[in-house]
Amino acid sequence: MNPRQPIYLDHQATTPVDPRVLEAMLPYYEGDFGNASSSTHAFGWRAEAAVDDARERIAACLGLDAKEIVFTSGATESNNLAIHGVLNAKPGQARSVVTTEIEHPSVLEAAGAQRAFGHRDIVVGVRPDGLVDPDAIVAAIEEDTSLVSVSAANSEIGTLPDIEEIAQRCKERGVLFHSDAAQAVGKLPLSLGSSAIDLLSFSAHKIYGPKGIGVLVVRKRRPRIKLRPLQFGGGQEGGLRSGTLAVPLIVGCARALELAVAEQEAETKRLRDLREKLRLEIEQAVPDVVVNGDLERRLPGNLNLSFPGLDGERLLLDLQGIAVSSGSACSSGSTEPSHVLLALGRDEALARSTVRFGLGRGTTEADIETAVEAVSRAVQNQKSR
Numbered sequence: 001m002n003p004r005q006p007i008y009l010d011h012q013a014t015t016p017v018d019p020r021v022l023e024a025m026l027p028y029y030e031g032d033f034g035n036a037s038s039s040t041h042a043f044g045w046r047a048e049a050a051v052d053d054a055r056e057r058i059a060a061c062l063g064l065d066a067k068e069i070v071f072t073s074g075a076t077e078s079n080n081l082a083i084h085g086v087l088n089a090k091p092g093q094a095r096s097v098v099t100t101e102i103e104h105p106s107v108l109e110a111a112g113a114q115r116a117f118g119h120r121d122i123v124v125g126v127r128p129d130g131l132v133d134p135d136a137i138v139a140a141i142e143e144d145t146s147l148v149s150v151s152a153a154n155s156e157i158g159t160l161p162d163i164e165e166i167a168q169r170c171k172e173r174g175v176l177f178h179s180d181a182a183q184a185v186g187k188l189p190l191s192l193g194s195s196a197i198d199l200l201s202f203s204a205h206k207i208y209g210p211k212g213i214g215v216l217v218v219r220k221r222r223p224r225i226k227l228r229p230l231q232f233g234g235g236q237e238g239g240l241r242s243g244t245l246a247v248p249l250i251v252g253c254a255r256a257l258e259l260a261v262a263e264q265e266a267e268t269k270r271l272r273d274l275r276e277k278l279r280l281e282i283e284q285a286v287p288d289v290v291v292n293g294d295l296e297r298r299l300p301g302n303l304n305l306s307f308p309g310l311d312g313e314r315l316l317l318d319l320q321g322i323a324v325s326s327g328s329a330c331s332s333g334s335t336e337p338s339h340v341l342l343a344l345g346r347d348e349a350l351a352r353s354t355v356r357f358g359l360g361r362g363t364t365e366a367d368i369e370t371a372v373e374a375v376s377r378a379v380q381n382q383k384s385r
């Protein structure tokens with residue numbers, strides 16, 4: 001990385017493309033640039049073969065069948081397709097979706113937007129440690145509920161609810177279960193073959209793949225999971241997502257996932273150790289710091305801290321040398337206090353004093369030491385003002 005660049009500790013926002021991923025993608029921008037739907041010549045056949053191969057490899061990484069992989073533009077689109085798709089599968093029937101207060105805006109807003117179609121969104125609170133109580137989800141299911149959506153890993157505080165248990169309980173109630181796994185795929189061991197999860201979203205750019213490509217997993221079940229598409233056209237992706245397939249991005253998505261899965265175990269340990277070093281050393285320098293979210297059931301590279309009495313925006317400005325974010329980084333330009341921290345019961349002032357550290361593949365011990373020094377200095381600066 002360019003030595004004049006700040007140290008990048010915002011891997012929950014996005015990640016750099018791994019050079020091994022870029023290398024796999026490049027041929028599909030150059031010689032093999034064909035349209036995967038062109039069935040009359042070799043350019044099309046080669047593009048189609050690359051997509052088929054990527055689909056197989058992604059499915060293999062997740063313990064799925066290739067037919068269960070639907071390519072989209074990213075997790076936002078996948079979440080929208082899952083929620084809109086299930087609720088509007090049978091036109092004329094008013095349905096509801098159950099979700100939680102700490103979901104990403106692409107779930108909460110997609111659920112809220114269903115009101116315009118005559119549906120309802122039921123938003124369940126979470127525990128103060130950021131975990132989701134499966135009983136609370138089941139209690140919220142009503143007669144007209146057709147879908148429950150709970151993320152596998154929270155994008156701000158990194159907490160990991162027991163989605164398998166929630167999925168199982170939804171299955172018992174005859175309700176479909178969707179999980180936004182944008183922060184979880186490639187970072188947690190996920191084997192979906194025997195899972196009760198029906199629909200799952202993820203995005204390549206969170207796992208060192210390219211931006212603009214994601215997946216909605218739609219399990220092959222009996223009876224079939226019916227989805228109404230968001231867009232119509234050439235009928236690609238089994239009619240669920242029309243539009244020319246982004247072959248280089250699809251190839252990159254497959255390579256990124258393979259690498260993330262292969263390196264996941266070692267990387268989890270390395271990141272957890274670095275995260276704990278960061279936490280313990282900041283806690284030593286700033287004793288009143290507050291950790292948001294459970295520390296055990298948590299993404300290895302995530303640390304979300306509130307600094308009582310301090311202004312988070314000011315803190316971020318003082319932390320020029322390290323690229324971190326305030327709590328609500330995923331919703332662009334937002335200056336509102338994080339809806340996730342408010343849902344945990346934090347007050348507005350504490351929520352506004354929050355910094356999210358996202359450690360990733362490039363993070364070193366030296367980066368952590370620099371970050372600890374920078375945070376200590378920035379906190380001292382503000383306290384002495």
Ligand SMILES: Cc1ncc(COP(=O)(O)O)c(C=O)c1O
Nearest residue numbers: 074075076104155182183203330
């Ligand atoms: C949990 C979660 N869901 C969805 C998204 C949106 O993903 P994408 O940028 O691929 O649309 C993000 C990241 O921004 C996220 O962290």
